[in-house]
Amino acid sequence: MTPHRPRLVLIVALSLIAILFSACDVEPRKTDAELGLNPQQAAGRRVYDAHCADCHFAYSKSNLKGPSLNGLFKKPFMKNGMPANDDRVTDIIVLGRSKMPAFQNKLTQQQLNDLMAYLHTL
Ligand code: HEC
Numbered sequence: 493m494t495p496h497r498p499r500l501v502l503i504v505a506l507s508l509i510a511i512l513f514s515a516c517d518v519e520p521r522k523t524d525a526e527l528g529l530n531p532q533q534a535a536g537r538r539v540y541d542a543h544c545a546d547c548h549f550a551y552s553k554s555n556l557k558g559p560s561l562n563g564l565f566k567k568p569f570m571k572n573g574m575p576a577n578d579d580r581v582t583d584i585i586v587l588g589r590s591k592m593p594a595f596q597n598k599l600t601q602q603q604l605n606d607l608m609a610y611l612h613t614l
Pocket of ligand 1: 543544545547557561573581591
């Protein structure tokens with residue numbers, strides 16, 4: 493055995509541990525550019541991160557405190573059975589729904605427009 497072997501073994505072991513841990517982690521956050529977001533959609537993503545991300549996943553299908561919003565506008569109906577259109581989704585955001593708080597006084601019209609533009613990309 494060469495004198496360097498133990499160190500090599502240690503490095504390999506540590507790398508394997510690092511790889512294992514990173515594999516358990518959530519998938520890395522994509523940049524706005526990687527997601528192909530235009531400036532308004534990117535602004536909407538900031539609103540989403542600040543106000544919605546605690547309760548809703550945008551890219552995972554799993555539910556958090558609220559249902560995943562992935563593919564929200566891709567199907568005719570939301571999980572709650574309401575039509576997945578701008579009017580109904582805006583109502584839920586503005587008025588709230590059961591355990592979801594109302595955002596009436598928390599978002600400006602501009603923020604709401606940006607947020608809707610972003611939700612359409614999911
Ligand atoms: C405190 C947690 C919480 C926050 C913050 C929150 N929501 Fe919700 N949301 C919920 C819950 C819980 C539901 C399920 C309500 C029900 O019982 O129908 C829900 C439902 C929804 C729905 C209907 C989804 C479906 O498929 O039925 C939409 C759309 C939605 N939220 C959008 C948003 C957006 C956009 C934001 C940010 C502005 C947001 N929510 C912030 C908890 C939250």
